[in-house]
Amino acid sequence: MKITAVRVTPIAFRDPPLLNAAGIHEPYALRSIIEVEAGHAAGPRLVGLGESYGDAPVLAALSAIAPALVGLSIHDLNGLEQIIACELGKMPPAQAGAELAPGSQPSRLLPNCLSAFEVALLDLQAQAAGVPLHDVLGGAVRRQVPFSAYLFFKYARHIEPEEAPDAWGEAVTPEQIVAQARRMIDLHGFSSIKLKAGTLPPAVEIASIEALSKAFPGMPLRIDPNGVWSMETAVDAARKLGPLIEYYEDPVAGQDGMAQLHRETGLPLATNMIVVSFAGLREAVAKNSVQIVLSDHHYWGGLRASQHLAVMCDTFGLGLSMHSNSHLGISLMAMAHLAAATPNLSYACDTHYPWVEEADEVVEGGKVPILGGCVSVGDEPGLGLRLDPERLARAHATFNRIAIRTRDDLGQMRKYDPTFSGARPRY
Amino acid sequence: MKITAVRVTPIAFRDPPLLNAAGIHEPYALRSIIEVEAGHAAGPRLVGLGESYGDAPVLAALSAIAPALVGLSIHDLNGLEQIIACELGKMPPAQAGAELAPGSQPSRLLPNCLSAFEVALLDLQAQAAGVPLHDVLGGAVRRQVPFSAYLFFKYARHIEPEEAPDAWGEAVTPEQIVAQARRMIDLHGFSSIKLKAGTLPPAVEIASIEALSKAFPGMPLRIDPNGVWSMETAVDAARKLGPLIEYYEDPVAGQDGMAQLHRETGLPLATNMIVVSFAGLREAVAKNSVQIVLSDHHYWGGLRASQHLAVMCDTFGLGLSMHSNSHLGISLMAMAHLAAATPNLSYACDTHYPWVEEADEVVEGGKVPILGGCVSVGDEPGLGLRLDPERLARAHATFNRIAIRTRDDLGQMRKYDPTFSGARPRY
Numbered sequence: 001m002k003i004t005a006v007r008v009t010p011i012a013f014r015d016p017p018l019l020n021a022a023g024i025h026e027p028y029a030l031r032s033i034i035e036v037e038a039g040h041a042a043g044p045r046l047v048g049l050g051e052s053y054g055d056a057p058v059l060a061a062l063s064a065i066a067p068a069l070v071g072l073s074i075h076d077l078n079g080l081e082q083i084i085a086c087e088l089g090k091m092p093p094a095q096a097g098a099e100l101a102p103g104s105q106p107s108r109l110l111p112n113c114l115s116a117f118e119v120a121l122l123d124l125q126a127q128a129a130g131v132p133l134h135d136v137l138g139g140a141v142r143r144q145v146p147f148s149a150y151l152f153f154k155y156a157r158h159i160e161p162e163e164a165p166d167a168w169g170e171a172v173t174p175e176q177i178v179a180q181a182r183r184m185i186d187l188h189g190f191s192s193i194k195l196k197a198g199t200l201p202p203a204v205e206i207a208s209i210e211a212l213s214k215a216f217p218g219m220p221l222r223i224d225p226n227g228v229w230s231m232e233t234a235v236d237a238a239r240k241l242g243p244l245i246e247y248y249e250d251p252v253a254g255q256d257g258m259a260q261l262h263r264e265t266g267l268p269l270a271t272n273m274i275v276v277s278f279a280g281l282r283e284a285v286a287k288n289s290v291q292i293v294l295s296d297h298h299y300w301g302g303l304r305a306s307q308h309l310a311v312m313c314d315t316f317g318l319g320l321s322m323h324s325n326s327h328l329g330i331s332l333m334a335m336a337h338l339a340a341a342t343p344n345l346s347y348a349c350d351t352h353y354p355w356v357e358e359a360d361e362v363v364e365g366g367k368v369p370i371l372g373g374c375v376s377v378g379d380e381p382g383l384g385l386r387l388d389p390e391r392l393a394r395a396h397a398t399f400n401r402i403a404i405r406t407r408d409d410l411g412q413m414r415k416y417d418p419t420f421s422g423a424r425p426r427y
Numbered sequence: 428m429k430i431t432a433v434r435v436t437p438i439a440f441r442d443p444p445l446l447n448a449a450g451i452h453e454p455y456a457l458r459s460i461i462e463v464e465a466g467h468a469a470g471p472r473l474v475g476l477g478e479s480y481g482d483a484p485v486l487a488a489l490s491a492i493a494p495a496l497v498g499l500s501i502h503d504l505n506g507l508e509q510i511i512a513c514e515l516g517k518m519p520p521a522q523a524g525a526e527l528a529p530g531s532q533p534s535r536l537l538p539n540c541l542s543a544f545e546v547a548l549l550d551l552q553a554q555a556a557g558v559p560l561h562d563v564l565g566g567a568v569r570r571q572v573p574f575s576a577y578l579f580f581k582y583a584r585h586i587e588p589e590e591a592p593d594a595w596g597e598a599v600t601p602e603q604i605v606a607q608a609r610r611m612i613d614l615h616g617f618s619s620i621k622l623k624a625g626t627l628p629p630a631v632e633i634a635s636i637e638a639l640s641k642a643f644p645g646m647p648l649r650i651d652p653n654g655v656w657s658m659e660t661a662v663d664a665a666r667k668l669g670p671l672i673e674y675y676e677d678p679v680a681g682q683d684g685m686a687q688l689h690r691e692t693g694l695p696l697a698t699n700m701i702v703v704s705f706a707g708l709r710e711a712v713a714k715n716s717v718q719i720v721l722s723d724h725h726y727w728g729g730l731r732a733s734q735h736l737a738v739m740c741d742t743f744g745l746g747l748s749m750h751s752n753s754h755l756g757i758s759l760m761a762m763a764h765l766a767a768a769t770p771n772l773s774y775a776c777d778t779h780y781p782w783v784e785e786a787d788e789v790v791e792g793g794k795v796p797i798l799g800g801c802v803s804v805g806d807e808p809g810l811g812l813r814l815d816p817e818r819l820a821r822a823h824a825t826f827n828r829i830a831i832r833t834r835d836d837l838g839q840m841r842k843y844d845p846t847f848s849g850a851r852p853r854y
Contacts, residue, residue, distance in 0.1 A: 075558050076566035078770060129556050131502050138731065139503030278742040285712070304565065308738040315705040315739065343505060 001074050001128055004045065005037040006066035006117075010054050011395035012402055013360035015326055016166040017159075018152035021198035021226035023413030023422060027163045028402050029326035030054030032062055033362060033392060036120040038074050038128075048074070048124035049383055051330035052116035052298055056405045057106060061113050064091055069117065074124040077304065084113050108276065111301035118302030119334045119383075127382040133334070134377050137303060137341035144374035145339040146348040148222070149190035150324070151180050151212075152355075153199050159415050166357075172200065174211035181212055184354055190373040191219065192246070192348045198225030202233050202427050206240050213244045220246040220348070227253035227273050230425040231261065238265040246347070247292050247319070250274070253424060259289035268292055272323035276300075281309070285316050292319035292347065298331065303338045314344045322349035329353075329361050329368040333383045336375040348373070362395050364388045428501050428555055431472065432464040433493040433544075437481050438822035439829055440787035442753055443593040444586075445579035448625035448653035450840030450849065454590045455829050456753035457481030459489055460789060460819060463547040465501050465555075475501070475551035476810055478757035479543035479725060483832045484533060488540050491518055496544065501551040504731065511540045535703065538728035545729030546761045546810075554809040560761070561804050564730060564768035571801035572766040573775040575649070576617035577751070578607050578639075579782075580626050586842050593784075599627065601638035608639055611781055617800040618646065619673070619775045625652030629660050629854050633667050640671045647673040647775070654680035654700050657852040658688065665692040673774070674719050674746070677701070680851060686716035695719055699750035703727075708736070712743050719746035719774065725758065730765045741771045749776035756780075756788050756795040760810045763802040775800070789822050791815045 015029040034050035052058060065087045072079055088109055126133045134140040153172055157165035171180045181193055193212055197205040202225075209223055223241060225234075227250045234251035241248065242265065249270040252261050262269050270292035275284045276299055284290040293313050297306045313320045320342070322335060332353050339345050353370065361367045364386045368375060378384060410422045442456040461477035479485060492514045499506055515536055553560045561567040580599055584592035598607045608620055620639055624632040629652075636650055650668060652661075654677045661678035668675065669692065676697040679688050689696050697719035702711050703726055711717040720740050724733045740747045747769070749762060759780050766772050780797065788794045791813045795802060805811060840847045 073558075073562065073566065075556075075562035078566040078568045078768065080566075082568075125556070129502075129552070131500075135500065135502035139500065139505040139507075141505045141509075278738070282742050282744075305738075308735050311705070311732075311735040312739055312742065315709050317709075341505065 001038050001040055001046075001124070003036055003038050003069050003072045003074060006069050007035040008059065008062045008066050009033045009035070009392060009396050010059050010399045011362065011392070012054065012399040012404065013328065013395055014166075014357050016168060016355055017155040017157065018196070018355065019154055019199040020152070020196055020409060021228040021424075021426070023409035023411070023420065024155070024416065025326070025409060026404055026407070026412045027158045027160055028398065028404055030399065030404060030407065031328060032059055032116065033330065033387070034062065034116050034120050035387065036069070036117065036124060038124050046124055046127045047387075048120035048122075048127065049330050049385060049387065050116045050118075050120035050123070051328060051334070052112060053325075054399070055407055058109070058112060061088060061091060061109050062116055065113055065117070074121050074128065077118055077121060080117055080121060081114055084117070085110060088113070108299050111277070111305065112299050115298050115300070115302040115305070118304065119297070122303055123382040130381050132377060132379055132381065133337040133383050134340040137307065137337060140340040140377055141343045142340055143377055144372065145336045145377065146192070146374050147190065147351045147370060148192040148194045148348040149181055149184040149188070150194050150196070150350050150352060150354070151177055151184070152196045153177070174204065174208040177208040178211050178215045181216065188354060188370040188373060190348075192221070192373075193219055194222045194224060194350055196226075197223045198228040198426070202229060202237055206237055209241055209244055222247050222249055222270070224249035225251050227251070228424050228426045230427065231257060233425070233427050234261050235264055238267050242267050247321075249294070255283050255287050255289045259287040262288060262291070268319065270294055270319070270321060272296060278309075278312075281312060290318065292321055294321045294323035294350065296323040297334060297338055298325070303334065306338055307342065310342045310344055319346040320344055321347035324350040324352050326352045326355070328356060329363045330383065330385060332368050332375060333377075333385055336377050337383065340377045360395060362387060362391045428465050428467055428473075428551070430463055430465050430496050430499045430501060433496050434462040435486065435489045435493050436460045436462070436819060436823050437486050437826045438789060438819070439481065439826040439831065440755065440822055441593075441784050443595060443782055444582040444584065445623070445782065446581055446626040447579070447623055447836060448655040448853070450836035450838070450847065451582070451843065452753070452836060453831055453834070453839045454585045454587055455825065455831055457826065457831060457834065458753075458755060459486055459543065460757065460814070461489065461543050461547050462814065463496070463544065463551060465551050473551055473554045474814075475547035475549075475554065476757050476812060476814065477543045477545075477547035477550070478755060478761070479539060480752075481826070482834055485536070485539060488515060488518060488536050489543055492540055492544070501548050501555065504545055504548060504729075507544055507548065508541055511544070512537060515540070535726050538704070538732065539726050542725050542727070542729040542732070545731065546724070549730055550809040557808050559804060559806055559808065560764040560810050561767040564734065564765060567767040567804055568770045569767055570804055571799065572763045572804065573619070573801050574617065574778045574797060575619040575621045575775040576608055576611040576615070577621050577623065577777050577779060577781070578604055578611070579623045580604070599631075601631065601635040604635040605638050605642045608643065615781060615797040615800060617775075619648070619800075620646055621649040621651060621777055623653070624650050625655040625853070629656060629664055633664055636668055636671055649674050649676055649697070651676035652678050654678070655851050655853045657854065658684060660852070660854050661688050662691050665694050669694055674748075676721070682710050682714050682716045686714040689715060689718065695746065697721055697746070697748060699723060705736075705739075708739060717745065719748055721748045721750035721777065723750040724761060724765055725752070730761065733765055734769065737769045737771055746773040747771055748774035751777040751779050753779045753782070755783060756790045757810065757812060759795050759802060760804075760812055763804050764810065767804045787822060789814060789819045
């Protein structure tokens, strides 16, 4: 079965003012929705779906690649990679994307674009075979895929007066973080918690973990300062955090810093920053800089590449978790099918999905449910999703209406605080 | 689509008196032919094929597992592994198989059995989708898969007087090895050569490589003493062999020995003996004991596991080649489809297939052609093979007629030379 048409639709959806090490989320997050049509000459057309970054350099690449895919077999993933490499080779060097979206960095364009289309092709393969996506990945070892409650320090509203406040309110104290956790767990039943850190003074962030630990006894907790703590701060924080957390995610920057921190504290360190490619994994193995890798099919080159990563983690004695950027339901279900078919997934996956407004989802039926802390994978063919044309048109109209074309958390933060440096390490 | 029936048929086929480090091949090689039937309730039945070892412990395991697979989805490879682990757990500890057939060692029973059935399930998946097997492995990057001429020192005939001599004649001198190479290359067009060594005095084996180098200028050459050379012999031989060979396969035994040999000689070392599992790969990476891994889906756990291995080799800067035991056409085509879909396969694959007699093949049409040194993969669904019931019955009758139930190259050699020690290292 061959590809007959490919559409890449840029979209935008509302994003709350979530704080992170780079700055603060803008009022809208950008994504691209990929539709790949395929069929036999006389038969019906199938549509495979993908979702990726929506930053300008990625969109330019995806759009340049799309027409070159017409005629490719939906099974030819090696051919897909060759075409993408060829098309990217013709493009001018891309501009850098946001630091916190590894897939939108120019050096990651190839695996990023590969993933965007690979998911759509695997969706098509599964639909053509009449089986769920997890079946073309080797079969589900779990039908309920656990995700963690992903907490953020945040402001009550964006600085832009025309943007309405979200339903979550302010969270800049330990008490407000506990309230945010309660709300998120009430809504979705999560049974582990991740706190995005690296934004408020470390004492507040450590106190927030302590407060979460008291409020949710026995609940697995993680903290992720995104590499902006100094070695001294990270070692110091480890004494308090060590007994309370299941892992310590990117407290300091760089392979050597992480290796040193692990030697000094013995804590299991996780990353989605220093191991974002197989070359990074090789270095991490050599240096013992990381004990848990957060995979992310969007920048590792797709679901098959993520499965290679999983076996590599198993081989080298590394734990496996899953990273998330702001995303919609197509990405969520791709993550869920992958996680369902990954025996050695050792932790609940991250997801920003609870922060998405119901009205902003682009698939039929609105937001994919997260219940009991889990996303279910069923027996519907492929991803089990269909685009809702009206919802997609609305999200595309939002993209056209706004001025954001590349994620810029640093620039956004400077609207609030013109002196904000973005320096690393900051604390 | 669910499995409705599984058949495991033990077979035997004639094998020439090929010399190796363990001793000498017996007059018959044992294999198992796996047929997995699947279908929807009302639809036609498909049959997926697999081929594996035929030693008694493996046959016992495969036969115990077979009935437990009925009802399993053809896509559920993770479920397949769980069932196999469960069934193996119920069995008494197996007896050791031959040293040169890693898959028939008790410690390798799980990946070995997994592979036997996984190939049949992938064949079924591909047939159900109407695509060739290489398509369910990511698509062919090559349609012509190169194999090497696999030369053996050998006697003119087996010691058993009732066994007719083969067509290849004696090969115990460099001149006879060159003649064997010429015959094999004339028949199949190979453009690289592997010499199985570790059996005659090293001076004869080194002289044979020198003679091959003169007779076939520029032809890539490999030598494989199967780990029976001492460090001194291997270092000494490296001086003469270094300029003539593309890699030096298992000259000495063990991870530490191989690491030392590489440090002392700088030659690229290949193995199918010290890296036969992901744990072995991890050790090899830590010790830099190996530069090229010979994969073998039969004992690595199947075609998907072999793809994981391929990406791991790429990640850790290791070359990738492919190992072979005595086998028939089903294994050959599984190897060819895998190799076709493996971008970083860096060397021609090994195969014993030229040593198989035309009448002994069990698939329709007889032996799969090797032309221009290559096996072609086409667009026929799945492996592209069907069993020939008459041929299969004949090969099964041969198995029933002979007494061999576990490969024993050492015992066979002692029929020729009762003083043969099998000591390691031997030279």
